[in-house]
Amino acid sequence: MYGAMKVTIGGSLKLAFRPWVEGLENIPAEGPAILASNHLSFSDSLFLPAVLPRKVTFIAKAEYFTTPGVKGRMKAAFFKGAGQLPVDRSGARGAGEAAIKSGIEVVERGELFGIYPEGTRSPDGRLYRGKPGGLARVTLATGAPVIPIAMIDTEKIQPPGKVVPKLMRPGIRIGKPMDFSRYQGMENDRFVLRALTDQVMYEIMKLSGQEYVDIYASVAKRQIAEAAKAEKQAQKQAEQAQKDAQREAQEAEKESTGS
Template identity: 55%
Template sequence: MFYWLLKNVFAGPVLRRMFGPNVEGAENLPKHKGAVIFASNHLSVIDSFLLPLVLKRRIYFLAKSEYFTGKGVKGKLTRWFFLGTGMLPIDRSGGKASEASLKTGLEVLNRGDWLGIYPEGTRSPDARLYRGRTGIARMILECEQPVQVVPVIMVDAEKIMPIGAKRPKPGKVGIRFGKPMEFTRYQGMEPNRFILRAITDEIMSEIAAQSNQDYVDVYASSVKNRQTQATRTQNS
């Protein structure tokens, strides 16, 4: 009920007036019931708030746990808002935490629900498209039911709210949906890291083909780490 009220009564109408969004490829949205992954590029923190506006079914996102650990009244309100909008907290520190994140995503898919994933693992630092992480492929192959993957291209979201901005500015954002992809031919091959990489690269290739982004075959997190290190060196 809270999700419906936010989307249709409170936040949703405001976001639609401010940002559009303009939709292309709506005919590619799945019409059947079942597990679907919306695999999107990631340009801005507002991506996760705009995509649900144009979907009829509820979509869940895996969000970094820091969003849910704030203190005081502001922290409680933030946590309440994120949980109410379908955000699921995950620990992105790696190792066992990554396994827990995978399990959280699989729980959503095994219920036959819709899951939003950013295969790059983090927001693009410069609006280019970066190498995808193979967790998405593991979810596809380890799910208890067939999973459709819908490529999603967010357009100009970084212009509305770039990294570091405290609030978005009005403007139009585009959302483009590609044709659903399926990978049942790889079922049972999840232990094979080459298969996981092949699936992930195929998804990223489809996103790249439908966006205007330059593709960079390195992880976005590596670029961000180098930028952070360079900044520290300059300030030392």
């Protein structure tokens, strides 16, 4: 199924958007590797597999595969064909362990495993701090090389709220493989996990040219949502204050006219 989906989806994407690629020679012709990418758009998991000569497997929410009805079955078939691997994320800790276990299994089969160290899409196009759990633990458990990848301009193709995608050329920069064999056997050292993740994020930053923000993207999203909520509430209060002032002015005018 993957081969057929790659021809249909990948071929259509390349024809319509003509993505440019640098560093394709850094993808090994065979053997395992971990592809660590920045995450700007839902389409990242489509454009990257479309330009690679080999299958790459990403982790996806289990809900994408279990939605009932015809539409649900079509969605499940699409994600399976695109190389997505379902993981139940209903419990935060259990979800993380399941994702790590699935990633290790993919790598141990000698395949390419794709992961977004930021953990979620960037809310504003900047590069956020990588989470040390998934990437580092899969790397140390398997000894596979990490290949940093930068997706360029994919967030501009279909910004939030836009239904019709904009036809433009996104880019993909693929860095040189990174060897972390010196950290073997240190997977329980949180400082090692942090150091490994930060080194990969630094390479992604150099490839992407993004501004780096030293907080997690999930925290930034929460801050943005809270700021938007506060702004909306302040606007509401200002509008109400204006209405109250207008009403008081009208009442004062009536009293003045009556006297």
